[in-house]
Amino acid sequence: MGRERRMKDRARRRTNMLMKRREVKGLTDTSPDPVDIEEEMYTSEESEGEVEKWTKTRDNLISESKEVFEDVKEEYRSIAAVYRRMLDWRKNFHRQYKDAYVTLSLPRLLAPYVRHEIIGWDPLVDGQAVENMQWCMALFQEDPDGGDEEDDKLIPSIVAEVVCPQVKDILNTGWDPSSTGTTQRVSGFMEDILIYLTETHPDAAKSLCNELCNCLTMELERHSAALGVLSKGDCPARAAYKAGRSSFLKCCKIIKNACMFKDLIKADSLQAITVKAATKEMLLPFLQVLRAQSSQDASVLSKVLWDSFPSEWRGLSDLQPLEAFRKAITSA
Numbered sequence: 527m528g529r530e531r532r533m534k535d536r537a538r539r540r541t542n543m544l545m546k547r548r549e550v551k552g553l554t555d556t557s558p559d560p561v562d563i564e565e566e567m568y569t570s571e572e573s574e575g576e577v578e579k580w581t582k583t584r585d586n587l588i589s590e591s592k593e594v595f596e597d598v599k600e601e602y603r604s605i606a607a608v609y610r611r612m613l614d615w616r617k618n619f620h621r622q623y624k625d626a627y628v629t630l631s632l633p634r635l636l637a638p639y640v641r642h643e644i645i646g647w648d649p650l651v652d653g654q655a656v657e658n659m660q661w662c663m664a665l666f667q668e669d670p671d672g673g674d675e676e677d678d679k680l681i682p683s684i685v686a687e688v689v690c691p692q693v694k695d696i697l698n699t700g701w702d703p704s705s706t707g708t709t710q711r712v713s714g715f716m717e718d719i720l721i722y723l724t725e726t727h728p729d730a731a732k733s734l735c736n737e738l739c740n741c742l743t744m745e746l747e748r749h750s751a752a753l754g755v756l757s758k759g760d761c762p763a764r765a766a767y768k769a770g771r772s773s774f775l776k777c778c779k780i781i782k783n784a785c786m787f788k789d790l791i792k793a794d795s796l797q798a799i800t801v802k803a804a805t806k807e808m809l810l811p812f813l814q815v816l817r818a819q820s821s822q823d824a825s826v827l828s829k830v831l832w833d834s835f836p837s838e839w840r841g842l843s844d845l846q847p848l849e850a851f852r853k854a855i856t857s858a
Contacts, residue, residue, distance in 0.1 A: 585646070605639035606664040613669055616677075629676040633683040636661075640688045647692070649715035650700050650708050656685060656718055682722040686730035693719060694737045703745045704776050709783040712738070716790055735791055742784050743799050749776045750808035770812055774827055777804055782834040801844045805831065810848055821855055828852045 601607050612632060616623045640661045647654060656662055665681060672678050693715070701712055716738065723731035753770050781800045788796060809831055817824040832840075832852060839845065 604664070605636055605643075605661050606668055608636065608639070609665060609668050629674075629680070632680055633687050636665075636680075636684060637688050640684055644689065644692060648696060648700065649693070650696060650711050653711050653714060655715070656681075656689065656722065679726050682726040685719060685722040686727040689719065690723075690730055690734055693734065697737055697741050701741060703742055703780045703783055704749075706779070706783055709786055713786045713790065716787070720790060735795075738787065739791065739795055739799060742780065743803070745780055746777055746799065746804045746808075749773045749780065750804060753777075753808045753812040770816070771823075771827070774809060774812060775830065777809055778827075778830050778834045781805075781831070785834070785836050785839075788836060797839065797842065797844070800835070801839070801842060805848060806844060810851065813851060817855060825852070825855045828855065 601611070609632075612628060612635075615628065643659065643661050647659075661684075662681060669677070697712070702708055716734070719734065720731055723734070750773060752773050781804060784796060784800050813824050813828050813831075816827065828848065828851060832848060835845065840849070
């Protein structure tokens with residue numbers, strides 16, 4: 527299921543729910559009701575129907591993929607069988623094994639089996655760790671003691687060559703950074719994968735982290751684009767608030783979720799995305815325009831934004847303008 531369709535479904539559910547709440551409470555204006563803000567900040571997860579549909583699609587794909595190896599000889603049908611032959615070669619003809627650079631070829635030799643297994647893998651849904659995948663357990667079981675230093679890099683090499691590209695695709699097509707539950711799962715499997723890459727494949731680790739940062743940047747830019755126009759003051763204040771409030775809260779949620787990666791991504795990289803680019807250039811200017819229309823609304827939203835950042839960041843010089851704004855509007 528594509529990310530855009532899932533995001534539209536979540537947006538529709540959230541809109542319907544908020545409208546019903548307002549009807550029950552008899553609200554007709556656009557002032558930021560605290561319950562509405564809470565709902566917008568915490569209700570964009572997958573529905574049971576979405577998960578069920580995804581599961582059905584995945585199961586059908588896995589069932590069809592089983593036909594790939596049906597006409598392959600038994601001795602080459604599984605990753606364990608092929609790896610076992612390589613280990614026999616290493617044990618009985620070690621010199622020839624080294625001279626043939628088999629260790630360097632193994633990741634690509636075994637890659638098709640790993641790709642076949644992870645066809646239906648989506649860590650955004652099932653959260654399966656690499657070490658619990660059948661191919662990984664098979665390699666451990668066949669060679670529990672390991673070989674030399676190059677042999678010990680086999681699993682990290684497969685992760686870098688096969689798993690990472692699929693993870694990047696999942697980040698770009700399946701991850702909604704405004705979904706707290708999904709982002710928690712992304713943080714979990716990113717930490718799991720980086721364990722295999724940080725020391726042995728630093729370039730792959732850096733590339734994966736950059737991809738995650740790019741996804742966060744694109745989502746913040748997409749939701750803050752309208753705020754850039756509204757902040758110029760070309761629209762009536764009321765229209766600016768109605769159009770920008772939802773985008774503002776969405777950005778706050780993405781910022782809060784992005785901070786889940788503060789132990790995985792360099793702080794200056796995350797701060798460049800969430801503080802310098804989003805807050806200083808888009809969100810704070812919008813609050814300044816909103817203040818002219820309603821200081822109460824601006825105060826409420828500025829607190830939501832401030833609370834989105836971890837406490838250890840709040841002394842950053844780039845966040846001082848936001849803090850000064852909050853103090854000024856509170857004392858006014």
